[in-house]
Amino acid sequence: MTIRPWMAAGVTSLIGIFGIGYLAATTYLVLRDDLIGGTIARQARMQHEYEDRITALRAQVDRVTSRQLLDQQIVEEKVDKLLQQQLELASRSGRLGTLAENAEPPTGGDAAALPEAEPLAYGDRAEAPGGIKAIEEIMGIAAKKAVVPARALALGYAPQAQSNGQGETISDRTDRIFSKVTLSLKDVERDQMAHVLQLTSKAQTTSEAIRTIVERTGVVLPAPKAVASSTAAASPDGTAVGGPYIEPQSHDDFERSLATLDSALVGLGETRNAARKLPLESPAPASDVTSSFGNRLDPFLGRLALHAGIDFRAATGTRIRSTAAGTVTTAGHAGGYGNMIEIDHGNGVSTRYAHLASILVHVGDRVETDQVIAQSGSTGRSTGPHLHYEVRLNGLAVDPMRFLRAGTRLAGYLN
Structure with a gap:
């Protein structure tokens, strides 16, 4: 091979x-x-x-x-x-x-x-x-x-501090x-x-x-x-109360x-x-005062006498109004006042409306402020048609003009 x-x-x-x-x-x-x-x-x-x-x-x-x-x-x-x-x-x-x-x-x-x-x-x-x-x-x-x-x-x-684009x-x-x-x-x-x-x-x-x-x-x-x-601590029945001083809760x-x-x-x-509750309104708003409160010559005797109210010129039949709310205590003839209405307003204050021709309320009636209670006239010891208006404080006559002036000043506070 x-x-x-x-x-x-x-x-x-x-x-x-x-x-x-x-x-x-x-x-x-x-x-x-x-x-x-x-x-x-x-x-x-x-x-x-x-x-x-x-x-x-x-x-x-x-x-x-x-x-x-x-x-x-x-x-x-x-x-x-x-x-x-x-x-x-x-x-x-x-x-x-x-x-x-x-x-x-x-x-x-x-x-x-x-x-x-x-x-x-x-x-x-x-x-x-x-x-x-x-x-x-x-x-x-x-x-x-x-x-x-x-x-x-x-x-x-973790984004812990994201920014809003303005560094905040x-x-x-x-x-x-x-x-x-x-x-x-x-x-x-x-x-x-x-x-x-x-x-x-x-x-x-x-x-x-x-x-x-x-x-x-x-x-x-x-x-x-x-x-x-x-300002005073007293129980509901008016008796004195006491105890240790404790701070208020609130x-x-x-x-x-x-x-x-x-x-x-x-x-x-x-x-x-x-x-x-005081008589601050006029009993005859449309009438003028013709005689004021105080000593004046008496038209019948011609000598000085106390005029215990004020007189409003008011023709016979003029509507007379209550000057404050109260209870009628007299409604009828009262000697020299003639036909008279007396209203008790409480707190020792009362008003009298005298020489009236007609009386529209009765004793015991409850009247409201500005309610028509009578019509003026010339009854009693009066020489002509008019309204004799009195304000009495604890039974003694006081000058009604004080209350009428007070009513004018208080109108803005009470209305």
């Missing part, structure tokens, strides 16, 4: 290939365990690193969630506090309006009218940027802060809105306090003015029960102011009612 060169090269190549394969297989069998172990170790290290990362992310998520929940709780507490303050102010406004209804602001004349209890502008304040309407915006901000996107949490990112974070904006709302409610509270103090001052001033004008007539009005009860300035206003308004109402 002839061996050619290409055959020798082929055989050599096959032997080389088998040798290399044998060496590779032997090397793989020798090093296989080490390679597998290294790969497993590397995979274990990567798994531990991922687990550590996940644990760190979970811890960070827990911290962020806790912080967000705490922020939300704080915001909700602030909102609850503001809403409670708003409800309290609204309640105060309602109570203030109820009290002010008793003020009965006078009109006309030169009297200083009591201010009406105008509504304290909750609506305008609520719609304002810093008003109660902003609470909804605050709650919206809190909800946004409480919801953190899952993708951001997975990346370990959401937290700063929330605090600013809270400050505005709080200041707005404080302004309402101050307005209420000022309104209460103004009403109290006006009520006290009006009451004092009424009492001053009435006292010029000689009548002393009884002290209002509301004022008396606030230290709220507004409550004390309301109590003072209530006392002042009740006192004003009692003063007005007492003044309305």
Whole structure:
């Protein structure tokens, strides 16, 4: 067999290939365990690193969630506090309006009218940027802060201080809105306090003015029960009471102011009612006064005599009216008075209407102010048709003009 060169090269190549394969297989069998172990170790290290990362992310998520929940709780507490303050102010406004209804602001004349209890502008304040309407915006901000996107949490990112594009974070904006709302409610509270103090001052001033004008007539009005009860501690039956001093339960300035206003308004109402019982009206509004109160020449004797009342020019049949509410104590002929009516108005005050042509009421009748009670005439010791009108205080005659002038001055306070 002839061996050619290409055959020798082929055989050599096959032997080389088998040798290399044998060496590779032997090397793989020798090093296989080490390679597998290294790969497993590397995979274990990567798994531990991922687990550590996940644990760190979970811890960070827990911290962020806790912080967000705490922020939300704080915001909700602030909102609850503001809403409670708003409800309290609204309640105060309602109570203030109820009290002010008793003020009965006078009109006309030169009297200083009591201010009406105008509504304290909750609506305008609520719609304002810093008003109660902003609470909804605050709650919206809190909800946004409480919801953190899952993708951001997975990346370990929590937007704690988002900016609104003007360098102001959401937290700063929330605090600013809270400050505005709080200041707005404080302004309402101050307005209420000022309104209460103004009403109290006006009520006290009006009451004092009424009492001053009435006292010029000689009548002393009884002290209002509301004022008396606030200055003296007594039991319902009038007996004295005592005991150790204990601080009042409420230290709220507004409550004390309301109590003072209530006392002042009740006192004003009692003063007005007492003044309305006085004979302040004219018995013959369309008639002129022809003879005044005091000493004058007696038309029958021609010498000085006390004229215990005033005379009104009134033709026979002129309607005579009661000058105040009261009870008829006399209705009939009474000597020189002729036909006379006497009305008891209480508090020691009574009025007499004399020389009447006809009497329209009876003893015991209850008459009202401005009620027609008789017709004028010229009965008794009289020289012609007219009305003789007297006012008596504890049985003594006083000048009726005092009461007529007081009625003119009190018109603005009592109507």
